[in-house]
Amino acid sequence: MAFRMHHIPVCPFSQRVEILLSLKGMSEAVEYNVVDITKPRPEFLLELTRGTTAMPVIELGARTPIKESMVILKMVEGMFPDPPIARTDPHEHALESILAEQQGAFVNAGYSMVMNRDEAKRETYRARILSIYRAMNDILVNYAPGKTFFFERFGWSEVIFTPMFQRFWFLEYYEGFALPSGAEYDRVRAWREACLAEPHAQQVSFEQIVKLYYDYALGAGNGALPEGRTRSTFVFEPDWPARPMPPKDKFGPPATDAELGLI
Numbered sequence: 001m002a003f004r005m006h007h008i009p010v011c012p013f014s015q016r017v018e019i020l021l022s023l024k025g026m027s028e029a030v031e032y033n034v035v036d037i038t039k040p041r042p043e044f045l046l047e048l049t050r051g052t053t054a055m056p057v058i059e060l061g062a063r064t065p066i067k068e069s070m071v072i073l074k075m076v077e078g079m080f081p082d083p084p085i086a087r088t089d090p091h092e093h094a095l096e097s098i099l100a101e102q103q104g105a106f107v108n109a110g111y112s113m114v115m116n117r118d119e120a121k122r123e124t125y126r127a128r129i130l131s132i133y134r135a136m137n138d139i140l141v142n143y144a145p146g147k148t149f150f151f152e153r154f155g156w157s158e159v160i161f162t163p164m165f166q167r168f169w170f171l172e173y174y175e176g177f178a179l180p181s182g183a184e185y186d187r188v189r190a191w192r193e194a195c196l197a198e199p200h201a202q203q204v205s206f207e208q209i210v211k212l213y214y215d216y217a218l219g220a221g222n223g224a225l226p227e228g229r230t231r232s233t234f235v236f237e238p239d240w241p242a243r244p245m246p247p248k249d250k251f252g253p254p255a256t257d258a259e260l261g262l263i
C-alpha cells in the first residue's frame with residue numbers, strides 16, 4: 001500500500017521511519033509532505049491527527065491515519081516484512097526490545113538538557129543522561145555480549161536510537177557533552193559509533209543539526225521564537241547550508257536573526 005508521511009524538517013521521529021524504509025529498499029514507497037513548523041498547522045493536518053500537532057503522521061488512503069513513530073515503525077515492519085529488520089524470533093525481539101524500551105527516557109534526557117536555561121542545573125542534566133547511557137551500556141553488555149550491534153547487523157534498536165544520537169550532536173556543540181572514557185560507557189560508545197556509520201541512516205549532518213537546533217539551546221522548541229527574534233532557526237529560507245555556525249555558548253549573548261543568517 002502506498003502511503004504519505006507528513007513530517008517536519010529534520011524530525012528524528014520521522015527519520016526512524018525513513019531509515020526503516022531505506023533498509024527495506026522501500027524509500028520510494030512513501031510520499032513525503034514537509035510541514036513548516038514555524039507556521040500554524042493546516043486544518044487538513046489537524047483533522048488527520050485529531051487535533052495534536054506532533055509529526056510524523058502517516059496517511060494510508062482511506063484507512064485511519066497513524067501517528068507516533070514507535071507505532072508507525074511496528075506497522076511498517078508488519079506491512080513490509082521482507083527483509084525483516086526487527087528479529088522474527090519472539091525471544092530475540094524481546095531481547096532487542098529491552099534496549100529499545102530506553103528510548104523514551106533517553107529522548108527526554110537529551111532534549112531537556114539542550115533546552116535547559118538554568119546554568120546551575122547543567123550538571124544535573126549531564127548526570128541524568130549519563131545514567132541512561134550507563135543503563136544502555138549494561139543492557140548491551142549483558143544481552144548482546146561480544147558484538148557491536150545488538151545482533152549481527154544494524155537492526156530494530158539501531159533504527160530507533162540512531163536519529164537521536166544524531167540529534168544529540170546538539171549536546172556536543174551547545175553543552176560540550178562527550179561520553180566519558182571507561183568501561184561503564186565503552187560498549188554503548190562502540191554501539192553509538194557503529195549506528196552513526198550506517199549508510200542507511202545518513203539523512204542529516206552535524207552542521208545541519210547544530211544550525212537548526214540553535215533555538216532549542218535557547219529554550220525555544222518546535223519552531224517557537226526566542227525573545228528578540230523574528231525568524232525561527234527552523235525556517236526553510238535561507239536554507240541552513242547558507243547560514244553561519246551559531247555561537248556555541250548558549251548562556252552568552254543570544255545571536256540575532258542577522259547573525260544567524262536568517263534575514
Ligand SMILES: N[C@@H](CCC(=O)N[C@@H](CS)C(=O)NCC(=O)O)C(=O)O
Pocket residue numbers: 008010011012013037053054055056067068069070222
Ligand atoms: N512521540 C512522538 C514525538 C513526535 C514529535 O515530538 N515530533 C516533533 C518534531 S521532531 C513535532 O512534530 N513537533 C511539533 C509539535 O509538537 O507541534 C513520536 O514518537 O512520533
